[in-house]
Amino acid sequence: xxxxxxxxxxxxxxxxxxxxxxxxxxxxxxxxxxxxxxxxxxxxxxxxxxxxxxxxxxxxxxxxxxxxxxxxxxxxxxxxxxxxxxxxxx
Numbered sequence: 001x002x003x004x005x006x007x008x009x010x011x012x013x014x015x016x017x018x019x020x021x022x023x024x025x026x027x028x029x030x031x032x033x034x035x036x037x038x039x040x041x042x043x044x045x046x047x048x049x050x051x052x053x054x055x056x057x058x059x060x061x062x063x064x065x066x067x068x069x070x071x072x073x074x075x076x077x078x079x080x081x082x083x084x085x086x087x088x089x090x
Contacts, residue, residue, distance in 0.1 A: 037066035
């Protein structure tokens with residue numbers, strides 16, 4: 001299912017120039033998703049506390065998806081940083 005993305009990630013991790021660009025891009029995406037996830041979580045909490053309607057569950061589900069994407073970007077970023085340290089200047 002994710003074989004195309006896995007291949008692209010492998011190619012990026014193997015090339016030092018693309019790896020540095022990938023680290024920068026993933027750090028930006030991670031920060032954006034962190035802000036979105038925190039905002040969505042606060043919105044879900046406020047929405048749930050104010051009206052307790054079924055819409056609160058949908059907003060809560062969206063917040064969970066945001067946190068899952070944030071953790072994916074975080075793990076990819078950590079992996080690229082470890083690879084960069086291992087292949088960095090000696």
